[in-house]
Amino acid sequence: MSSKVTRRQFLNYSLMGVGSFMAAGMILPMGRFALDPLFKDAAAGSDIQTSIKVSEITEEPTKVDFTYNQKDAWYESEVTEFAWVYKDGDKLIALSPVCKHLGCTVTWAGDDGNPDKFFCPCHNGLYTKDGNNVPGTPPRGPLDQYEVGDKDGFVTIGKRFENELVK
Known part of the structure; x- marks a missing residue:
């Protein structure tokens, strides 16, 4: 062979x-x-602790800043966002400040004619305190909610989800 x-x-x-x-x-x-x-790796404790004490939160929505690290491919940056947090009885409620119409930032009592509502300055959109959009104004849906909690007396902010207060 x-x-x-x-x-x-x-x-x-x-x-x-x-x-x-x-x-x-x-x-x-x-x-x-x-x-x-x-x-x-699984994210250990995805809730972000803020510098605001739970005892400082009232029935009036308060702006609560929170910071987290964001990784985009090889670039890592520190991102600061905020939520509107208030008490409803003994329960903490945290709402996203992002308008559902165009993504603008809403403010509490930002309109003199509506001091008890969230106001979006882009197209004069209005939301009630629970995040529900006021009929006849531009928003298409309610403000999103955040998971919110209490850790060592400080407010913690978690994941964002659809508003469950208005359904």
């Missing part, structure tokens, strides 16, 4: 090898993308 490799066999081996590398180059990134959530 001869151990020589013919030209046809050599070409076949070469094409199979190159094809295998090309297939692996396409399949491995897709596999990594599909399995990436398994490799990430």
Whole structure:
């Protein structure tokens, strides 16, 4: 038996090898993308503690700032946002300041004619204290809510979710 490799066999081996590398180059990134959530660490305690004490919160909505780290690809930055927090009896309520119409920032008592409502200056949109949009004004839906809590006497802000106060 001869151990020589013919030209046809050599070409076949070469094409199979190159094809295998090309297939692996396409399949491995897709596999990594599909399995990436398994490799990430679970966020330990996603609630962000603020510098505002729960005892300072009243029935009047208060602006509460919170800061967190955001990672965009290789760039990591510190982001500061805020929520409108108030007490409803013994319960803490936190509302998003982002208008559902165009994403503008709403203010509490920002309109002299409506001192007990959230006001969006973009198109004169109004929201009630519980975040519900006032009929006849531009907003399409209620303000979102944040998970809110109490840790060591300070307000904590969690994930944002759809408003459950007005449903």
